[in-house]
Amino acid sequence: MTSPHTYQAQGIAIKQTKFGEADKIVTVYTLEFGKLKAVAKGACRPGSKLGGNVEPPNYSLLMLAKGRNLDIITQSQTIDGFSGLKGNLWCLSCGSYILELIDVFTTEGSPNQPLFDLLLDTLKNLSPSNGDETLLRYFELHLLNHLGYRPQLRRCVVCNAALKRGANFFSPSEGGVLCPGCNRVEFTSRAISIDALKVLRLWQDCNYPTASRVKMSSKLSSELRQLVQEYITYLLQREVKSMAWLEQLRRGITVDSNCGVN
Numbered sequence: 001m002t003s004p005h006t007y008q009a010q011g012i013a014i015k016q017t018k019f020g021e022a023d024k025i026v027t028v029y030t031l032e033f034g035k036l037k038a039v040a041k042g043a044c045r046p047g048s049k050l051g052g053n054v055e056p057p058n059y060s061l062l063m064l065a066k067g068r069n070l071d072i073i074t075q076s077q078t079i080d081g082f083s084g085l086k087g088n089l090w091c092l093s094c095g096s097y098i099l100e101l102i103d104v105f106t107t108e109g110s111p112n113q114p115l116f117d118l119l120l121d122t123l124k125n126l127s128p129s130n131g132d133e134t135l136l137r138y139f140e141l142h143l144l145n146h147l148g149y150r151p152q153l154r155r156c157v158v159c160n161a162a163l164k165r166g167a168n169f170f171s172p173s174e175g176g177v178l179c180p181g182c183n184r185v186e187f188t189s190r191a192i193s194i195d196a197l198k199v200l201r202l203w204q205d206c207n208y209p210t211a212s213r214v215k216m217s218s219k220l221s222s223e224l225r226q227l228v229q230e231y232i233t234y235l236l237q238r239e240v241k242s243m244a245w246l247e248q249l250r251r252g253i254t255v256d257s258n259c260g261v262n
């Protein structure tokens with residue numbers, strides 16, 4: 001079966017790079033085809049409507065033409081520009097982190113509707129009135145679910161024993177929780193508190209409104225962040241750039257309860 005010369009896709013721009021004098025190569029996470037790269041001609045010219053429509057994290061309806069190497073975006077129409085997160089450094093930085101995770105965890109031409117829906121819902125929920133880190137943890141955990149890296153949190157990932165209250169350990173290399181007996185042979189693991197285990201188990205299987213109702217101390221929030229991000233770093237075998245930037249923001253400036261930056 002031959003492909004038609006032109007096709008349509010709805011997608012969220014996740015990355016752009018300048019290409020030649022006036023063009024851009026845009027990486028888009030689409031509902032229909034997963035990640036794809038295409039050329040947006042003239043997108044760097046001042047006032048280019050196409051340039052604005054493919055600016056990350058814009059969600060657009062795109063018309064594309066098959067090209068010899070890269071396909072070409074011929075038309076675009078913005079569906080959602082996520083204006084709620086623009087103009088807020090913390091929210092924009094969270095958005096960049098989310099887009100980077102999608103980029104580094106996906107390959108071109110592998111559609112994944114649950115992952116597309118998760119990305120879209122997360123960007124919609126990311127706003128100055130919804131600025132705590134639960135949204136990021138929820139996104140990370142469900143991204144891992146949709147890509148086949150769901151951590152095992154119910155039983156010991158090595159011996160399959162039921163986990164008891166008290167000392168347990170999370171192992172990035174085993175992809176789940178170890179009982180104290182199995183932790184003796186594991187060097188990359190870290191202790192996981194019973195509260196962290198409870199919250200992660202809940203978040204793995206609930207919807208976002210339920211997840212967002214969990215109230216927690218900053219200590220627990222920090223434990224969850226470190227644990228999930230260590231797992232992500234292990235899977236990728238490298239640091240996510242925007243993860244380090246978010247950490248700088250956390251340390252360097254005060255983020256108030258409304259996600260605004262003081």
Ligand SMILES: [Zn+2]
Nearest residue numbers: 156159179182
């Ligand atoms: Zn065990």
